[in-house]
Amino acid sequence: MIDTQIRRWLRPLFGRRQGGRRTPESFRPRSTSSRVSRLAVQYDVEVDAALQRLWPKARIYHDREFTRDRADFLLVVRGRGVMIETKVKSDPGLFRGSTxxxxxxxxxxDxxxxxxxxxxxxxxxxxxLISTKLGDKGCVIVWSGPQHDPDLRQAVETLLHQTTRHA
Incomplete structure (x- = not known):
């Protein structure tokens, strides 16, 4: 009994868990789980490729820092900008947009x-939620690969044709 308590007290001090080192909090993926984090990274790569494929002459800026108040991408086409936020769900249920x-x-x-x-x-x-906050300046689409490229193109082009210009 005493050995078990000592082991539980010493384990955090030496930073070891069963079979490996503990990862400092700052190095852990900042998401709901590591599986979702890996999916999100892969999804961002696929979205970046789709944006380059659909608008080869556009400027694409990717925000590498994790923040909740900035979008993941800025796509600038013909002098007009559209922010693109990617969201990854591990299940096919409702997306409420709580983040x-x-x-x-x-x-x-802005x-x-x-x-x-x-x-x-x-x-x-x-x-x-988006129509309440942004009106016709925002939309949500399901994009899971090249088969949904026409939906992505239509959504972005609709927003680009609005009158406000962004550099």
Whole structure:
């Protein structure tokens, strides 16, 4: 009994768990799970490739820092910009958009356009949230690969044709 208690007390001090080192909190993926983090990284790579494929002459800026109030991508086509936020769900359920309000508040102040790309699920609740905050300056689409490129192109081009210009 005493040995078990000592082992439990000493294990955190020496930073060892069963079979490996503990990872400092700052190095852990900043997401709900490591599986979702890996999916999110892969999804961002696929979205970047799709943006380059659909708009080869556009400038694409990718925000590498994790923040809730900035979009993952800025796509600038013909002098007009559209922010693109990627969201990854590990299950095909509803996407409520609970992580979107800081970004929506910032974009509402800045007057920017936003396309939220969701890998799977039903985006109806998030669409309501975005239409409440941004009106016709934002939309949510499900994009899971090249088969959904026409939806992505239509969503971005619709926002680009609005009158406000962004550099």
């Amino acid at each position: 979107l309000p800081p970004l929506l508040d910032r974009l509402q102040r 007057g920017r356009r936003l396309v939220v790309l969701l890998n799977q699920g039903d985006p109806a609740p998030a669409r309501d």
